[in-house]
Amino acid sequence: MNILIFGKDGQLGKALQATFEASTAFACKDGVRFVYLGRAECDLSKPDAVSAALDQFRPDCIINAAAYTAVDAAETNELLANAINAGAPERMAHYAVQHGATFLHYSTDYVFDGSKEGPYRETDARNPLGAYGKSKAAGECAIEHAFLHATQGRYAIFRTSWVYGEGSNFIRTMLRLAQERDELKVIADQYGVPTSAAWLAEVSTALAFDRHGALRSFPSGIYHAVPAGETSWHGLACWAVQEASQAGMQLKIDTGAILPIPASAYPLPAPRPMNSRMQTTKLLQQLEAQADVSEWGYGAVALLRTPWNVGVTDYVRTIARQHTA
Ligand SMILES: NC(=O)c1ccc[n+]([C@@H]2O[C@H](COP(=O)([O-])OP(=O)(O)OC[C@H]3O[C@@H](n4cnc5c(N)ncnc54)[C@H](OP(=O)(O)O)[C@@H]3O)[C@@H](O)[C@H]2O)c1
Numbered sequence: 428m429n430i431l432i433f434g435k436d437g438q439l440g441k442a443l444q445a446t447f448e449a450s451t452a453f454a455c456k457d458g459v460r461f462v463y464l465g466r467a468e469c470d471l472s473k474p475d476a477v478s479a480a481l482d483q484f485r486p487d488c489i490i491n492a493a494a495y496t497a498v499d500a501a502e503t504n505e506l507l508a509n510a511i512n513a514g515a516p517e518r519m520a521h522y523a524v525q526h527g528a529t530f531l532h533y534s535t536d537y538v539f540d541g542s543k544e545g546p547y548r549e550t551d552a553r554n555p556l557g558a559y560g561k562s563k564a565a566g567e568c569a570i571e572h573a574f575l576h577a578t579q580g581r582y583a584i585f586r587t588s589w590v591y592g593e594g595s596n597f598i599r600t601m602l603r604l605a606q607e608r609d610e611l612k613v614i615a616d617q618y619g620v621p622t623s624a625a626w627l628a629e630v631s632t633a634l635a636f637d638r639h640g641a642l643r644s645f646p647s648g649i650y651h652a653v654p655a656g657e658t659s660w661h662g663l664a665c666w667a668v669q670e671a672s673q674a675g676m677q678l679k680i681d682t683g684a685i686l687p688i689p690a691s692a693y694p695l696p697a698p699r700p701m702n703s704r705m706q707t708t709k710l711l712q713q714l715e716a717q718a719d720v721s722e723w724g725y726g727a728v729a730l731l732r733t734p735w736n737v738g739v740t741d742y743v744r745t746i747a748r749q750h751t752a
Contacts, residue, residue, distance in 0.1 A: 431486035434493025438592030541700025557697030592624025615687030619703030633727035674747035
């Protein structure tokens with residue numbers, strides 16, 4: 428079995444590699460070949476490069492962790508964002524349909540406009556506010572379209588939000604600023620769910636592989652994938668600073684110096700959804716249906732039920748340890 432992973436140098440790409448390397452399911456499995464590609468090996472903005480990689484490695488499973496993720500820059504680079512976020516996954520989806528492969532892809536809360544009162548469901552209408560969200564929504568549509576009359580192959584699109592891992596992200600920025608400044612102003616009226624890249628790697632691969640490392644069947648479609656609970660950017664900043672401080676990291680401020688502001692006071696080139704909450708019942712039910720107590724899928728069920736701040740605490744403690752070492 429060949430497993431081809433695009434985006435090896437991103438937060439999720441690195442987490443996927445760590446997940447597969449740590450997994451007992453793949454530890455002694457012969458005949459499984461993992462191929463990890465970054466931008467240098469395959470530039471997803473070049474359609475021929477995507478096709479060449481697929482033809483060369485002939486994957487039974489494609490995992491696309493790559494994306495154009497510069498939300499504000501996308502406003503002035505719409506063509507490039509579209510090529511990477513819609514054109515490339517479309518090719519991957521067509522390959523999966525033609526060759527009966529499994530395709531795992533990742534999308535975002537930014538496909539929604541954020542005007543809904545409660546959590547978004549998978550079936551809610553897409554209405555992206557900015558160019559990044561539009562390109563990711565176009566990617567979702569292209570995959571759905573490619574699989575419309577498919578008689579073989581399957582796909583999952585995991586919609587997630589506020590990802591943090593090995594790389595630049597909001598939490599790292601807040602901790603750096605908390606070391607430099609006397610006061611922080613952070614948006615308190617946009618709500619979502621912080622999601623660890625490691626968490627996402629584990630949950631998403633649990634849908635597609637069984638405990639023996641074999642591909643398994645699941646209903647193709649979109650799955651919302653975030654931990655339990657919700658918070659605002661301000662709530663996340665306060666939690667991260669509090670946990671870092673408790674873990675011994677030297678900061679200039681405590682949570683009292685993190686002031687809540689409305690999003691309207693911090694305008695950015697690309698508008699963000701005010702509400703990014705997503706309901707995860709569909710993924711939870713599917714994982715429960717395919718899990719028993721001895722399977723790694725069971726761990727994924729527990730992960731889906733785990734509140735977001737558990738992952739943030741682990742993450743911040745790791746950063747604090749690196750700082751104090
Ligand atoms: N980050 C978030 O807050 C967030 C929220 C919701 C959804 N998501 C989705 O989650 C997935 C993973 O995100 P992430 O946080 O891991 O993103 P990330 O850290 O920005 O990683 C994206 C990776 O894509 C690669 N890439 C960009 N353009 C490319 C190109 N032309 N050819 C090949 N590779 C290219 C980047 O390569 P370089 O390393 O060379 O730049 C980078 O390694 C994405 O689908 C994203 O849309 C992310």
